[in-house]
Amino acid sequence: MEPIAVQIQRKDLLIDQTQVGKLCTEFREAHWVRLPQLLDSSILDFLQARLDKGRWESMSHGKIGEEYITNDLPTTSLLHFVMNRPKFRTIIEEISGCKGLRWFRGRVYRMIAGAGHHDNWHSDIAYSNEVGMSLNLSRNPFRGGLFMLREGDSKRVLARVANTGPGDALIFRISPDLHHRISDLEGEEPKTAFAGWFKSSLPECFRDSNMQIREEPRTV
Template sequence: MISITKKGLIGCKNSAIEELKGEFTKRQCIVLPQLLDNELLDKLISNIDDASFYERQHFAGNKIFATDLSVPSKNVALHQFNFLFNNTRLFRLIETITDLPGVRGFSGRIYRNLPGTSHFLDWHDDKSTPTRLIGLSINLSYQRYEGGTFQIRKKGDKKYLTEVGCTNPGDAHIFKVSHQLEHRVTEVTGNFPRTAGAGWFTSEPASLILKQ
């Protein structure tokens, strides 16, 4: 199991990486169970619990494709999230799994979808920013939500390449960002919200990168 810990990135065995490469080639998306270890996850979620969220709309051109509660850009939880994933060793691993070179940075956000509200995340391709190469989503919810399933497909195709739940805390998935692909997250139902970190491995460097 590949995991980000205080001591760095662990579990990067060649056999596991080859299996992930094959799955990514087929589905354009793979699951990375417990990508954040429990100690780092506890600290991040604790900071998220102290955060003040705000209502946010997301646009692709003139179309709103998502609404949610977002953590402000200067919040400590968001800085912690970006710090953990701006890791050059992680960049090289992502390049190997996806067979996509040129990862130089990571930029992310933290958001929450509440059940029984107007929050939604409809089909889009994430290419509003051309430097985005690979997307990432990680579950930052301790309470088990219902719904909130990630789906990815080729544009114009009704058949999904894959569907991902990732309802365990710290579970993540990565997916290819391309003009030929689109993805969405289904409505959150039940009694508990879905809190997630979403971000992109990019071809441009971030301001803070951890070298390991």
């Protein structure tokens, strides 16, 4: 089992600075790292119980892909709240080397094999996106659904990652020189995740009463 570097708990943030230092080096060299058990079990259990009963709607992202999404308010509100804790965003800044992260915006999605769900190569360069994140919310391990990262020009694949651990997250660099995608699902188990971007040029989260969360198109 991979050691925990940072874990979001109900009342605090658990941080192992030694492990965070190792992740800084890994991110600088590989452009992605895993955050094992980012969510503690009590938060994850609550979210999975909500998602078991949630309503899912088809969402098309044009040329990029298609998936199911849910807009269950308790689920999305809790996830946005914990990801936007200033202390957590500071840790993401430290690991990624990207300073001035002011807001995280994401969506909860589900992909099912044989449902026409897919995700094509894209960069997400838009809307001040700096660092991407995918948090596994799946109740059971799934097959396929790999996070893949490649160089934009050469098309050389840099990573193929199965992020199947409950509450595990991947963070990765957003750059015009890098493309990423999720491979097709296989088998009967769906993939459920909270995915989005840490952003740099929006008003500071929790400090602007007029701040509104809105759906943003994904970009090639």
